[in-house]
Amino acid sequence: GNSVTQMEGPVTLSEEAFLTINCTYTATGYPSLFWYVQYPGEGLQLLLKATKADDKGSNKGFEATYRKETTSFHLEKGSVQVSDSAVYFCALRDYKLSFGAGTTVTVRA
Amino acid sequence: DAGITQSPRHKVTETGTPVTLRCHQTENHRYMYWYRQDPGHGLRLIHYSYGVKDTDKGEVSDGYSVSRSKTEDFLLTLESATSSQTSVYFCAIAGEDEQFFGPGTRLTVL
Numbered sequence: 001g002n003s004v005t006q007m008e009g010p011v012t013l014s015e016e017a018f019l020t021i022n023c024t025y026t027a028t029g030y031p032s033l034f035w036y037v038q039y040p041g042e043g044l045q046l047l048l049k050a051t052k053a054d055d056k057g058s059n060k061g062f063e064a065t066y067r068k069e070t071t072s073f074h075l076e077k078g079s080v081q082v083s084d085s086a087v088y089f090c091a092l093r094d095y096k097l098s099f100g101a102g103t104t105v106t107v108r109a
Numbered sequence: 110d111a112g113i114t115q116s117p118r119h120k121v122t123e124t125g126t127p128v129t130l131r132c133h134q135t136e137n138h139r140y141m142y143w144y145r146q147d148p149g150h151g152l153r154l155i156h157y158s159y160g161v162k163d164t165d166k167g168e169v170s171d172g173y174s175v176s177r178s179k180t181e182d183f184l185l186t187l188e189s190a191t192s193s194q195t196s197v198y199f200c201a202i203a204g205e206d207e208q209f210f211g212p213g214t215r216l217t218v219l
Contacts, residue, residue: 044199089152097142097201099151101150
């Protein structure tokens with residue numbers, strides 16, 4: 001079945017550092033790929049998405065490119081802020097969402 | 110924000126008691142989902158619904174049942190709660206290409 005593997009955390013960074021969270025997937029067909037973010041005490045919010053190979057999703061300075069050849073959808077941000085501290089989930093969708101385990105990111109001032 | 114509410118938001122109960130969690134949407138979406146979130150596991154699908162009275166099991170459905178008698182409401186029931194069901198439960202609805210999540214219910218089974 002479909003599955004998602006993402007980089008384990010926790011990840012601790014200083015402000016303005018570069019962030020990468022690796023995500024790889026296993027799927028039949030060509031699912032849509034997503035990154036969700038969960039801020040402390042809240043539900044999940046969609047951060048960005050890509051629906052086909054080579055698509056780049058972007059939002060709030062975050063980017064991820066749908067790479068079919070490497071079955072990857074790595075999340076990147078060039079300069080993180082304290083407000084980016086959250087748990088990040090990679091997910092793929094067929095009729096339902098399959099999630100990675102989540103990566104906790106803490107950004108220190 | 111998508112119109113999804115969950116109730117209760119917090120609940121503490123004892124082993125062996127029945128518990129029902131409610132998810133309510135105002136978006137008229139066909140698909141609704143129940144997930145549980147546990148450290149190290151991300152979110153795992155419990156049950157989902159693809160219409161009124163149409164439901165199916167997810168990957169961790171044992172010990173849970175659901176009902177959907179109206180489009181806007183999706184109920185999750187733990188018939189006899191166990192400590193392993195202590196978790197945070199999220200309801201979600203499916204839009205055109207993404208899912209929108211409720212605020213979550215934190216359930217503690219003592």
